Amino acid sequence: MITLYWAPRSRAGRMFWLLEEIGQPYEISVVDFRSDPPVHPEGFADASPLRKVPAIRDGDTALADTAAIALYLADRYAPGRLAPAPDHPDRGPFLFWTFYSPSAMEPAMTEKFLQIPPNPASYPWGSFDRMMSAIEDRLEGRDWLVGDDFTVADYMVGGALGFISQFNMAKLSPRQQAYADRCAARPAAKAGAARDAEETARLG
Ligand SMILES: N[C@@H](CCC(=O)N[C@@H](CS)C(=O)NCC(=O)O)C(=O)O
CATH class of the missing domain: 3.40.30.10 (Glutaredoxin)
Incomplete structure (x- = not known):
């Protein structure tokens, strides 16, 4: 158990x-x-x-x-089902997006929340705006971050977008909002x- x-x-x-x-x-x-x-x-x-x-x-x-x-x-x-197999071509991007939340989103959210002046070239997460733009670009023409179905990469990124919206850190774009809603609508x-x-x- x-x-x-x-x-x-x-x-x-x-x-x-x-x-x-x-x-x-x-x-x-x-x-x-x-x-x-x-x-x-x-x-x-x-x-x-x-x-x-x-x-x-x-x-x-x-x-x-x-x-x-x-x-x-x-x-x-x-x-x-929730993770592509290690030898699947989607595994690389899947790992990138699964760890995008702790490596880029969480630090960028801290930058935003504490109003730390952005320094994109020096900060490992870039900046809050750059972090959000990358998600925007990735979601173009896609329902989910990797492949055709929900994976734990979406659990991580969709959940973090939910936090950003819930705590009014930023207004999500229509594409990001639709994606966050799609994640939150799962049973x-x-x-x-x-x-x-x-x-x-x-x-x-
Ligand atoms: N990156 C970690 C962050 C975990 C985290 O910050 N947890 C907070 C609660 S939201 C905590 O346990 N704080 C208690 C403490 O630091 O004593 C994760 O997502 O699991």
Whole structure:
């Protein structure tokens, strides 16, 4: 059984969507990083060296970070469905877009949120605007980032676009908005959001 280390009102909430896409049974273990001292359940520190959620444990395997977890679960439980096989021509772009979220989107979102002056040639993520333009270009004539179907690359990028919109960091272009809506309309995304809200309400 997969254990999800989860905290309310955190990035771990989006993990329910992924677990619903995967379709494997899972349980949750609650992390309270807002209390002083924080409450870290058994096994959490081992799974998440930075003590960040989300993290998971799956048998003898434990790891953290949304993108790493997404790739691990897709390769293990939905190969060929949520992740192209290692020898498939789409695998390269799939890896690029799966890790575009932690490598470019998250830092660019921080730049935007903290109003750090852009320095595109020096910052590894370019700039917020360059990061968004690359998504705009990639989505031209495509429903999904790689191939003809949803993969965990879309889970990562579509989910991050959802955050950008939800926290009013920027207005999405019509193409980006349609794509983010397409991702959010997936039954697993809706079921995951409902489960996150339910678990959050349960904690009060
Ligand atoms: N890149 C990471 C970011 C994880 C992250 O920032 N988690 C925050 C909650 S949204 C956290 O665990 N903060 C608690 C802490 O740092 O003590 C991911 O997507 O998994």
